[in-house]
Amino acid sequence: MSPNSYKVRDSCRKNLVKYTMKAFSLIPPIDNPVILDMGCGTGEPALALLEICNGKIYVVDSDIECVSVLNEKAKTSGHADRIKVINGSVFDRNMFQNQFDIVLAEGLLNILGFETGLPLLINFLKQRGYLIIHDQLQNDAKKRALFTKYNLNLLDAFELDENIWWNEYYCCLERSIDNIEDTLCQKEINEIIEYKKDPENCRSIYYIVARTQPESAL
Numbered sequence: 026m027s028p029n030s031y032k033v034r035d036s037c038r039k040n041l042v043k044y045t046m047k048a049f050s051l052i053p054p055i056d057n058p059v060i061l062d063m064g065c066g067t068g069e070p071a072l073a074l075l076e077i078c079n080g081k082i083y084v085v086d087s088d089i090e091c092v093s094v095l096n097e098k099a100k101t102s103g104h105a106d107r108i109k110v111i112n113g114s115v116f117d118r119n120m121f122q123n124q125f126d127i128v129l130a131e132g133l134l135n136i137l138g139f140e141t142g143l144p145l146l147i148n149f150l151k152q153r154g155y156l157i158i159h160d161q162l163q164n165d166a167k168k169r170a171l172f173t174k175y176n177l178n179l180l181d182a183f184e185l186d187e188n189i190w191w192n193e194y195y196c197c198l199e200r201s202i203d204n205i206e207d208t209l210c211q212k213e214i215n216e217i218i219e220y221k222k223d224p225e226n227c228r229s230i231y232y233i234v235a236r237t238q239p240e241s242a243l
């Protein structure tokens with residue numbers, strides 16, 4: 026993607042960061058939490074979390090371009106000592122020696138598939154840790170059943186409907202692209218076309234879940 030594409034996307038992605046904050050507020054307070062943002066992209070949610078919590082955030086993405094954009098932003102964020110940017114994949118189960126208090130995954134399981142991605146995320150989570158997943162609103166019942174299968178307790182969930190996605194993201198994207206007349210933003214233009222074809226398909230949901238002890242371990 027062109028540098029302009031990242032800038033445009035980030036400026037609109039910021040509008041949705043309040044929903045990450047809302048999900049975070051639904052987790053019982055943890056002092057100095059160690060957080061993992063897996064599939065962090067260019068990191069707008071992670072940078073916003075640094076503003077409201079005193080913990081440390083590890084941000085991981087398999088896309089080297091996203092990682093280098095985020096690295097630059099982290100340096101100037103004023104919190105460089107509390108964010109560690111890593112180019113890696115969720116499939117690398119041995120990436121960390123320790124597990125995390127909170128694992129955040131926004132938009133990652135859309136790509137990997139929920140059934141494939143969920144156990145990979147749990148691998149990074151402390152025994153009594155919390156997971157925030159932001160995913161497309163599809164197969165909701167099946168996903169909730171998977172939480173039970175993996176000893177995860179669903180604490181809360183909330184949806185972002187197609188109006189939120191238009192008013193707070195795609196409309197912003199469309200306006201920004203028009204303003205800069207950047208033909209290099211083709212990926213974003215295609216996404217807007219897809220949205221307009223089927224807005225409801227864009228609905229998404231945040232799941233806030235707690236890892237519980239398996240019954241056999243109690």
Ligand SMILES: C[S@@+](CC[C@H](N)C(=O)[O-])C[C@H]1O[C@@H](n2cnc3c(N)ncnc32)[C@H](O)[C@@H]1O
Binds near residue numbers: 064065066067068070
């Ligand atoms: C839809 S984007 C979401 C980015 C960011 N979480 C956000 O909400 O703005 C999904 C991200 O997952 C990353 N990704 C895809 N496969 C991955 C993998 N196996 N391991 C880590 N990151 C991956 C992509 O590079 C992309 O940046």
